[in-house]
Amino acid sequence: MKCIVAVVIVTLVTGAAAEASVRTCEPIKVAMCKNIGYNQTGMPNLARHTLQADADVTLQTFSPLVQYGCSSQLHLFLCSVYVPMCTDKVALPIGPCRGLCESVYTRCYPVLHGFGFLWPPELDCSLFPAENNHEHMCMEGPGERAPPIGTVSMDMGNSGGRGACRRLIKPKNWVWVRGSARCAQFCDAEVLWDGGERKAAEVWLATWAALSFACTLAAVGAQLACGDRGGAGERALVLVALCRCAAAAGWGVRAAAGRAAAGCAKDSTSPTRMLLAHDGLANPNCAVVFLLLYYFGLAASVWWVVVAGAWRASVLRPPAPTTAASRTNRHSSLLQLAAWGVPAALAAAVLVTRDVDADELTGTCFVGNQSSKSLLALVIIPEAICLLLGCVFLSSGFRAVLRRPAPVPAPSVLLNSPPQPHQDQSVLRLGAFAALYAVPSACILATWVYEYAWRDEWLAAPVPSSEPSTHSKPAFWVFLFRIFATQVLGVMVAVWIATPSLKALWRRIAGPRKQPPLAKCPPGPPPTPLTLHCYATHSHTLTRHPHKYATYRPPQTHSYRKPRHYHYSAGETIL
Template sequence: MKCLDTFLLIVTLAIGATAEASVRTCEPIKVAMCKNIGYNQTGMPNLARHTLQVEADVTLQTYSPLVQYGCSSQLHLFLCSVYVPMCTDKVALPIGPCRGLCESVYERCYPVLRGFGFPWPSELDCSLFPAENNHEHMCMEGPGERVPPIGTIPLDTATTNGRGACRRLVKPNSWVWVRGSGRCAQFCDAEVLWEAGERKAAEVWLATWAALSFACTLAAVGAQLACGDRGGAGERALVLVALCRCAAAAGWGVRAAAGRSAAGCAKDSMSPTRMLLAHDGLANPNCAVVFLLLYYFGLAASVWWVVAAGAWRASVLRPPASPVSARNDRHSSLLQLAAWGVPAALAAAVLVTRDVDADELTGTCFVGNQSSKSLLALVIIPEAICLLLGSVFLASGLRAILQRSPPVPAPAALLNAPPQPHTDQSLLRLGTFAALYAVPSTCILITWIYEYTWRDDWLAAPVPSTEPSTQPRPAFWVFLFRIFATQILGVMVAVWIATPRLKAFWKRISGPRKPTLAKCPTGPAPAPLTLQCYAAHSHSLPRHPHKYSTYRPPQHQSYRKPRHYHYSAGETIL
C-alpha cells in the first residue's frame, strides 16, 4: 500500500512539472511598450496572473501617462518586468524585479499617483518580490536611478519625458510643466531658493538704491544741460552713461510701482487661475517694459563706458599740437551706431527667442534668470567683452603715460604765456573715473559667473541616500551686493559729472565774489598821516626864463629856498 502511494505521488509530481514546463514556455515579446527593453523573451502567466500578452498590453497602456510623466527613470523597466517578465529555458520561474527596484520606483512615483487620487496597485506591492538576486531567487535589480544634471537636460528644452525634468528639481511640487513653452515653470508664490523674509529685504534694498541712482543721474544730466558745456568725446560719453543708468534705474522704478505679481508673474495658458513666474516676456507687457529698460540701457551704458575709455586713450596718445577732438568727432557716427545698435540687436534677439524671464528673489524681468544658456550667451559674454575692451584701453593709455618722456623746458619767449592746466586735469579725472568704474563692473560680472556656475546644483533635487545631505543654497549677500554694485555705477558717474558743473553753475548764479579786505594789525591805531604840500605861497617870486636856465656861471648861481612839507603829526620833513 505504501508503495502504491509513493508511486502515485511521483506520477503526480511528474505531471505537475510537465504542466508547469508547458505553461512557462518562452515566447517572443509582442507588447510594443516592452520591446528593446534589454531582453526579448517572456513567458506567461506573468507575475500579475495574466495568461496572454494581450491582457498584459492592455494593463500596461493604463500606465502610459505615468511613464510619460517621468517620475522615475526605472519605471519602464519595472512595469515590463512585472507584466512581461523575462523568460529563459534554464529557469522554470519567470524573472521579475527585485524588491530594491520596486522600492526605488515606489518612492518616486507613489506621490504622483497620490496627487492624482490613485492608489498604488496591489500587484506592484514590493513585498511580493525577492529581496535580492541570488541562486535561489533570480530577479532584476535595475541600473539605478539616473538623475542627469540640469545642465545636461536643460529646463527650457522639451524632451519626451518633459514632465520628468520638473521632478528632478528641488521642491518638485513648486514646478509645473508648461507644454506651450516646453519648460518647467515655477509657481509665482513658491519658495524654492528664497524665503519670504529674504524677498522682502531684497525688495527694500533694491528700491532704496534704485531711487538714489535715479535721483543722482537725473541731477547730473540736468546740471550738464544747464551748464551747456559739451566737453570732449570722453566727457560726452560719460554723460550718456549717466543717461543710460538713469533709464535703467527707471526700469527698477517701474518694477516697484507695478508690484511683484503684476511685473514678474503671468497666467498659465492651461489654467488661467494659476499664476506662474514669468518665463515669456511677451506674455506680460509690464515684464517686457522692465526688461527693455534694464537690459538695453544697462548694456548701452557698458558700451558707452568703453567709448569713454577709448576716447581717454586717444587723448593721451595724441600729440599736443593736434586738435583735441578731431579724431573722435570724425568717428562719432560709428560710435553712436555701435553704442546704440549692438544693445538693440541683442535685445531684439532676446524678445524673438522669448528668453525674457523673472527671477524669484525680486520678481524682476531680465534674461537668463531661468536659463543658464541665455545667461551665458546674452549677459556674461557681452559684459565680459565690454570689460575686456575698456581694460585694454585703460592699460594702453596708462602705459603711454608711464613711458612718456619728461617735458622739455619752454623757451624764454613762452614763459610769459598763460598756463593751461585744464586739459591735463580733465584727462586725469577722466582716466581715474574710467578705472574706478571698472571695479563695480568686474564685481557684477563675477556675481553673474557665480550664479551660472552653481545654479544647476541649487535647483537639482537631492539624490536619496542613507546619509543626510545638505542641499546647496545661493548666498544671499552675493545677490544683494549685485544690486548695490549695479546702482552704485549710476551714483559714481553722477558724482563725477555733477561736481565740477554744479560748482560752475553756482558761480554763475551767485555772481562775482567781493574782494576780501586785509586784516588790520592788532594794537592801538596810529594817527592818520595827512600830507599837505605848500608848493605855492603868496610870497613866492615869479619865474623868470633866464633865471632857471640849464647852465649858469658859478658866480651868478642863486640859491633857492627848498620847499617845506608839513605833516599833521607835527613833524617837518625837508
C-alpha cells in the same frame, strides 16, 4: 425599400473593392516622412490626397509646429495621416489610432490656439479607430518621450515632460508648461529663497535704485544746463549716466508695479494659476522692465568702452583742436551705431527667442534668470567682451602715461606768463573714472559667472541618501552685492560728472565774485612827520605810522654806492 438598401450595400462594397484594387503601395517620396518606421504608402491618403506631392505641400505647413516641439509624437501622427502605411496584406491604409491623435491634440492644440489657428478638420480624432485590432489596424505610437536622465535645469528643451519637474528641488512647487516645454515655478513658491530674504532684497533694491536714479538725473540735468559738452570722452560720460538713469528707472517700474504684476503671468492651461514669468512677452510690465534693464545696461557698458577708448586716444596722440574736431565728427556716427545698435540687436534676439524671464528673489524680469544658456550667451559673454576691451584701452593708456617724460616749461613761460591751470586735468579725471568704473563692472560679471556655474546644483533635487544640510544653496550676500554694484555705478558716474558741472552752474547763478572792501584808516589826527638824518647831504622825510613802521622811498637823482645809516630823531638807527 429593401431593393434600394440592397443596391446601396452592393454599391458600397463594389466601391470599396474598386478602391482596394486601384490603391497600390509605392515608396515614400515625401522628405519629411522618410525613415519614419515604414517605407511604403498608398494613395489616396486619409485626407483624400491622390498624389504624394499634394500631401507634401500640406505637411510643409506643419513644419513650424514640428520644430516648436509641442509633442514628440507629432511627426509620426502627421505622416500616418498624410502618408499612411501601406501593405499588400491590408486593403485599407493604416493610419493613427485615436489615442495617438488625442495625445498630440492635448499638447499641440493650445499652441495652435495661441497663434490664432484652428485644429484641421481632417485631423479630428473621432475619425480614427479607437484601438488597434484585427478589424481596424492603426498605429498607436511609442508614447511621449521623457527628458534625458541628468537634465535638471529649468530649460529642458523640446524633449521635456512632467518627469523633468520631479528632478528639481521641491517638485511640488513646479509645473510642466507644454507651450514653452519647460518647468515653471509657481509665483509665490519658495524654492531657493524664503519670504524674509525676498523682502530684504526688495527693500535693498528700491533704496539703491531710487538713489541711483536721483543722482544720475541731477547729473545729466546739471550737464545740460551748463552747456559745456567737452570732448568725445566727456560726451560719452554723460551718455553713460543717461543709460544708468534709464536702467534705474527700470528697477523703479518693477518696485512700483509690485512682484506679482511685474514678475508673474497666468498659466495658459489654467488661468487661475499664477506662474513666475518664463515668457516675458505675455506680461507687458515684464517686457518693459526687461527692455529698460537689459538694453540700457548693456548700452552703458558699451559707452564706457567708448570713454576708455577716447581717453587712450587723447593720451597717446593729443590732437590739435581742428584735428580733434574733424576726427570726432568722422567717428561720431560709428560710435553711435556701435553703442546703440549692438544692444538693440541683442535685445531683439532675446525677444525673438522669448527668453525674457523673472528672478525668484526680486521678481525682476531680465534674461537668463531661468536659463543657463541664455545667461551665458546674452549676458556673460557681451559684458565680458566690453570689460575686456575697456581694460585693454586702459592698460595701453596707463602704459603711455608712465613712459611719457615730464614736460619742462620754458623760462620765458615761467617769467612772462601768469600761472595757468593744468591742461591735462580733464584727461586725468577721465582716465581715473574709466579705471574706477571697471571695478564694480568686474564684480557684477563675477556674480553672473557664480550663478551660471552653480545654478544646476542649486536646483537639483538632493540625493535621498545624503543629508539635507549637504545640499548647496546660493549665497544671499552675492545677489545683494550685485544689486549694490549695479546701482553704485550710476551714483559714481553721477558724482564724477556733476562736480565740475555744479561748480560752473553755481558760478553762473551767483555771478562774478565781489572784491573785498579796502581797509579804512583809523580815526584820529594825522601822524606827525618823521625826520631822518644821514651822512649824505640829502634829507628825507618819512611819515610816521602808529606801529613805528616807515616807508622808504629812494631818491630819484642820486645813486648810493654803499649802505647809509639813517637815524630817527628819537635816536633809533635804520639800516
